[in-house]
C-alpha cells in the first residue's frame with residue numbers, strides 16, 4: 034500500500050493509490066444505493082447547509098453548484114459549537130441537510146452527538162482518501178490543512194529544526210510561541226502525539242513546549258506569526274493557510290515554513306469537511322452536493338479559496354501553496370483527533386499549557 038503521506042510529493046502515485054483506497058467499513062443500505070443512481074433533476078430541489086466555514090469560503094461554491102445543477106443552496110454560518118447545539122436542539126425538526134466545519138475533532142464530535150448519518154457513496158470513496166474520512170462514513174474531508182513549524186528567517190536556520198518533539202528541548206528555551214490549547218487545532222495535534230507516543234512521553238513533550246514559551250499563548254495563528262516577525266520569539270506551530278494570508282499581505286515578512294518529522298511520522302494534517310445531517314429533509318440533493326464538492330473544479334475551489342490542499346489527490350494544488358514545497362504528511366486517520374480529544378485536553382491542562 035502506498036503510504037498516504039507521500040501524496041504531496043508523488044501525486045501520480047497518489048492518484049493510483051486513490052483508486053485503491055475504497056475499503057471503508059460499509060454496511061449495505063440498498064435503499065440508499067438505489068437513490069445514488071437517481072439524478073436530482075428537480076429544479077425546485079434545494080440543500081440547506083449549516084456551515085462554520087466562513088461565507089466567503091463557501092458561497093462561491095454554492096453559487097456554482099446552483100448554476101451547474103439547478104439546486105439552490107441555502108445556508109447559515111456560525112461557530113461550530115453553536116451550530117452543533119442548534120442541530121441537537123432542533124433534532125428531527127432541523128431544516129439543515131448538511132453540516133460543514135473545520136477540523137476532524139469537530140466532525141467527530143458532531144458524529145458522536147448523533148447529528149450525522151452515514152453515506153455510502155462510491156464517488157466519495159473513490160475521490161476522498163480513507164485517512165481523511167470517518168471509518169463509519171458519517172463525515173468526509175473536503176480539504177487538507179497542514180499544521181507545521183513556522184520560523185524567523187532572521188534568527189533560525191532551517192537545519193536547526195527537525196520535529197515537533199524537538200521544540201521541547203533546551204535549544205528552544207525562551208524561543209517558542211504557541212497558540213492557546215483551547216483551540217481545537219492544537220488539541221488535534223496533541224491527540225495524534227498521544228496516538229504515536231502514548232500519554233507519558235506526550236506529556237513530557239508538551240511540558241517541554243510550555244517550559245520553552247517566550248511569552249503567553251496567543252489567541253490565533255496570525256498574532257503568533259506577527260510576534261515571531263517582531264522578534265518576540267523565533268519559532269511556532271501554525272496552519273499553513275494563515276501563513277499564506279500573511280504572505281499575501283506582506284511578501285517580505287521574514288518568516289518561512291518548515292516541514293517537520295519527515296524522517297518519522299510526517300507533518301500533522303487535518304481536514305475541513307462535511308456530513309449529511311441525521312434528519313436531512315433533502316438527503317438526495319445533499320448527497321449530490323457532497324459528491325460534487327469532492328471532485329474536479331469544485332475540489333480545487335474548496336481548498337484553493339482558503340489556500341489549503343485539495344483532499345482529492347487528482348486535483349492540482351493552488352500556486353502559492355505549491356511554492357511552499359512538498360512534504361510527507363502523517364498517515365494516521367484524522368478521526369484520532371476526535372477519539373483522543375478529551376485525553377489531549379486533560380494532558381495539556383496537566384502540562385500547564387493554557
Ligand code: FE
Nearest residue numbers: 135218272275
Ligand atoms: Fe482556521
